[in-house]
Amino acid sequence: MHDDGLTLPRPGRAHVPAPVPPESRLYxxxxxxTRPELSARDAVVRLNPRQSAIGSLFVTGTRGTAWEDPSRITGAQSVHREQIGTVVQTPGGRPLVGYVNRDAVVVLxxxxxLRRALFIAGAGPLTVQTFDGAAAAIAGSLGEGRRTVLTxxxxGSILELRAESVPAEWDDGQIWREFGFTMTIGFVRRR
Structure with a gap:
């Protein structure tokens, strides 16, 4: 402390601000x-941290899914179990994203x-459900000649779902490219 009453910072003790979680910067x-149906106008919902981390997220009505981990390892699978790219295995040996019967499942x-995933609508609507019974439906088409893709x-610690739309005639490869997915072929992950 100086004679004028001011306290000077101690040398070597710089103030480091606390890290800001990414969730706090979201709109x-x-x-x-809270929204029973996603549409082109109301396309986004967010799971809370509890919904994002407990149980599994079930997406019904898909024809295929694709995923990407934080290292940009990608893969995809159809509802008929045709697979390309690299499977992201959980420590328990289960795929992080895959199918159980005809439902696409994310092990939360x-x-x-997981960095991101997408779910391509089949012929009908998509439904999404979490462990607590919360659910939302998305039309299989968000417009004439369009197909729904749920991203x-x-x-951070939450998941965001968004209903998107692509031309109905696009195959899965075109959809993956539109959303920036490049399948990692032949990559073997060592643990």
Whole structure:
């Protein structure tokens, strides 16, 4: 302390601001479970941290799914179990994203291994459900000659779902490219 009453910072003790979580910088979006249907106009919902981390996220009505981990390892699978790219395995040996019967499933316990995923609508609507019974439906087409693609993005400790639309005649490869997915072929992950 100096004679004028001011306290000077101690040398070597710089103030380091606390890290800001990515969730705090997001624009407002409805909570998952409060909007029963996603549409072209109301296309985004966010799961809370609990919904994003417990149980599994089930997406019904897909013809295919694709995923990407934080290292940009990608893969895809059709509802008929045709697969390309690299599977992201959880520590328990299950795929992080895959199919159980005809439902696409994301194992949320290991969601930190996921960067993003997409779900391509089949002939009908998509439905999304979490462990707590929260659900939303998305029309299989968000307009004439269009097909719905549901995107899932991990932002910190929460997941965001967004209904998107692509031309109905696009095959899965064109959809993957539109959303920036390049399949990692022949990549073997060592643990």
């Amino acid at each position: 407002p979006a409805p909570a998952f479970g 316990r290991h969601m930190r291994q 899932l993005q991990r932002i």
